[in-house]
Amino acid sequence: MKPPFGSIILDAAFRLMIPFILLFAVYVLVHGHYSPGGGFQAGVLFAVSVILVRLVHGRDAAWGVSRKGAVILACLGTFIFGGIGLLTVIFGGNVLDYGALPLGPHEAEVRAMGTLGIEIGVTIAVMGVILTIFYAMIGKED
Amino acid sequence: MWAQLSTHLQYWFIAILLLLGLYGILNKQNLMKKLMAMNIMQVAVIIFFLTLGQKAGGTPPVLIKGVEGAEAYVNPLPHALMLTAVVVSLSTTGVALALLVRIYRHYGDLEEPDVLRRLGK
Amino acid sequence: MRRLSWLVLVFAAFVFFFAAGDLPAVGDPDSPPNTHVSPRYIEASYKETGALNTVTGVLADYRGYDTLGETVVIFTAGIASLLILGWMSTKEEENHP
Numbered sequence: 225m226k227p228p229f230g231s232i233i234l235d236a237a238f239r240l241m242i243p244f245i246l247l248f249a250v251y252v253l254v255h256g257h258y259s260p261g262g263g264f265q266a267g268v269l270f271a272v273s274v275i276l277v278r279l280v281h282g283r284d285a286a287w288g289v290s291r292k293g294a295v296i297l298a299c300l301g302t303f304i305f306g307g308i309g310l311l312t313v314i315f316g317g318n319v320l321d322y323g324a325l326p327l328g329p330h331e332a333e334v335r336a337m338g339t340l341g342i343e344i345g346v347t348i349a350v351m352g353v354i355l356t357i358f359y360a361m362i363g364k365e366d
Numbered sequence: 367m368w369a370q371l372s373t374h375l376q377y378w379f380i381a382i383l384l385l386l387g388l389y390g391i392l393n394k395q396n397l398m399k400k401l402m403a404m405n406i407m408q409v410a411v412i413i414f415f416l417t418l419g420q421k422a423g424g425t426p427p428v429l430i431k432g433v434e435g436a437e438a439y440v441n442p443l444p445h446a447l448m449l450t451a452v453v454v455s456l457s458t459t460g461v462a463l464a465l466l467v468r469i470y471r472h473y474g475d476l477e478e479p480d481v482l483r484r485l486g487k
Numbered sequence: 488m489r490r491l492s493w494l495v496l497v498f499a500a501f502v503f504f505f506a507a508g509d510l511p512a513v514g515d516p517d518s519p520p521n522t523h524v525s526p527r528y529i530e531a532s533y534k535e536t537g538a539l540n541t542v543t544g545v546l547a548d549y550r551g552y553d554t555l556g557e558t559v560v561i562f563t564a565g566i567a568s569l570l571i572l573g574w575m576s577t578k579e580e581e582n583h584p
Binding site for chain 1: 453
C-alpha cells in the first residue's frame with residue numbers, strides 16, 4: 225500500500241461512488257425485512273466502501289477504519305449479537321426469543337425489532353472481519 | 367437415464383461443476399489454483415441446495431400481498447442455510463489466503479513440489 | 488499419482504451421475520425438501536416474526552442460534568487470519584531463508 229494506485233480518474237470515480245455504496249448498504253440493512261438483503265450483505269458493502277477508500281487514497285485517506293478499529297468492530301458485532309441473546313434470557317425468554325423483550329405490545333413487531341438488532345450486530349461483525357482480513361493481507365505498512 | 371433429461375439436467379451440470387473443482391484440487395500443482403478449485407466446489411454445493419428448494423412457477427420468498435399459499439413461493443430454508451454456507455465459505459477463503467500469504471513469505475513460492483521439497487530438507 | 492487421481496475422478500463422476508437420478512425432479516412442489524417444514528415458514532413467517540422476507544425470518548428468528556454460531560465462525564476466521572499473518576511485525580520471517 226506504499227504508493228496508492230489512484231489516478232485522477234479513479235479518484236473522481238470513487239469519490240462519486242462511495243456515498244452511494246454507503247447509502248445502499250444502509251438501505252440493504254434496514255430494509256432487510258421487506259426485500260432481499262440483510263446483515264451479511266450490508267456488512268460486505270460497508271467493508272467494500274472502506275477498502276475502496278483505502279485502496280485509492282492509500283495511507284493518507286481522509287476517513288476509514290484503522291487496523292485496531294477493525295478488530296474492535298469485529299468483537300463489538302459479535303458482542304451485540306450475544307448480548308441480545310443474553311438480554312432475552314434476562315427478560316425471561318429462551319435464548320434469542322425476541323418476544324420476551326419489553327419493547328411493545330405487538331409480538332410480531334417486537335420480534336422484528338429484535339431481528340433488526342441482531343442484523344446490526346451481524347453487519348458490524350462482518351464489516352470488522354473483512355477489514356481485519358484485508359489489513360492482515362496488506363502487511364504492516366501502516 | 368435419458369428419460370430424465372428434462373427434469374434432472376440441472377443436477378448433471380452441478381455434478382460437472384463439482385467434478386471440475388475435484389479435478390482442480392487433485393491435479394493442480396499451484397496452491398492458489400487449489401484454493402480456487404475448492405471455491406468452485408463450494409459454489410457447486412450451494413447451487414445444489416438451492417436447486418433442491420426450487421418450485422416450478424414459484425416467486426422468490428419475499429411475501430407479496432395477494433399471493434397466498436406455500437406453493438407460490440420457493441422454499442426459503444435452503445436460501446437461509448446457503449447464506450450461512452456463503453459466509454462460512456468467505457471465512458475459509460480468508461483463512462486459506464492468509465495461510466497462502468504466510469507460505470509465500472516463508473518459501474517464496476506457491477508451487478506444491480517446491481514447497482514439499484523445502485519442507486523435507 | 489496422476490493416474491490415481493483420474494481414477495478417483497471417474498469413480499466420483501459415476502457416483503454423482505447415478506445418484507442424480509434418484510433425486511426429486513427440479514421444480515417439483517411435492518418433493519421432500521419442499522413439504523417438510525418450509526410451508527410452515529412461508530405461511531406463518533409474517534404473523535410470527537413480522538418479516539415479509541421469509542429468508543430473514545428463518546435466518547434471524549427461527550434459526551437465530553444458527554446465525555449466532557455463524558457470526559462466531561467468521562469472527563474466529565478474522566482473528567485466525569490476523570494471528571497467522573502476525574499482528575504488527577513480520578520481521579523475523581524476512582530473515583528466514
